[in-house]
Amino acid sequence: MAAERTQWRLVTVNTAPERAKRLIGRMVEALKDQYDIQHVDNCDNLDQVLPKVTQHKPNVLFCASMWTPEQSAQAFATARSVVPDIKTHAIPEGLQVKNGPDAVVDYLIVEVPKLLG
Template sequence: MCERTQWRLVTVNTAPERAKRLIGRMIEALKDRYDIKHVDNCENLDEVVHKMTQHKPNVIFCASMWTPEQAAGVFATAKSIVPDIKTHAIPTGLQVQNGPDAVVEYLIVEVPKLLS
């Protein structure tokens, strides 16, 4: 039996408790297929370098409050520290327009595509 990759996830979200809660729901839903640990959250864009350097995660998600340009900047910074990191931006406005359940449902569909 091959060993499963342990995915160390950092999120970029101005609402850290919400990030922790929603990512926790996603992790629970995907636990039979993936070993994902939410290691930290960046509350603002200035924290990205420090948290990337500190944790060396292999996955980073930008929450839906960030524009595509801001997410691209986060991902460029992340890749400068961890070149093979997997990145994903939740579509801008998803949380505001459709609520937290929509974000969790979206991640349950999209994360397997990212990690496989």
């Protein structure tokens, strides 16, 4: 008997929503045998975190690499004010600019299993 898989509802914080959707889609495809991840929405800016987390009640929030650690921490604190046990992860600042989108996808494929368990 297979155990019921957790459904992960992911919200991203990324100023490039189409790129977020594309990269997260690649990550979801790569991890689909292990995790049921649905990318439910993207916040184009930090001001959208509170309304979108309130609306969707995600259990995962990722901040893209354009945010500083301080900005990511602000987004995470805002998300936790609505969903206290939300899992959060900040992609290292500058990863996309320095190494390109493939590096972001490769990074997430390694890091997401550590986060989701």
